[in-house]
Amino acid sequence: MFGKLLLLIVVIAALFVGWRWYSRIAAIGQDRLNARKAPRPTAQPRSPAGVGRNADPTAEDMEKCPECGAYVAPRSAVSCGRAACPYG
Incomplete structure (x- = not known):
């Protein structure tokens, strides 16, 4: 009788652990699946510190x-720092 009760407890424990494992895998x-369906963020063009942040990204x-x-x-x-630089 004690053996049958112990076997029943082991089977119930195994079912419980199996159910938790199955739920976690699911x-x-x-x-x-949700990560694949979610839209991925697009990369923003990087600009030098403060230059052209509102510029057209073309x-x-x-x-x-x-x-x-x-x-x-x-x-x-x-400007590159030179006296004759046309971009200064």
Whole structure:
């Protein structure tokens, strides 16, 4: 009689642990499914500290600075520090 009662307790405990495991796996699967369906945030273009934060994010051609030779975007260029820099 004691053996049957012990076996019943073991079976009930195994069912309980199995149910918890199954529920956890199902929740993880549901989270992954929801993550796939959620829209992904788009990358925002980075700008130098404070320059062009409200600017239009479209591409623009780079131009070579006649003074220092660096390629810069003309609309958002900053001075290179030289006296004859046209972007100063």
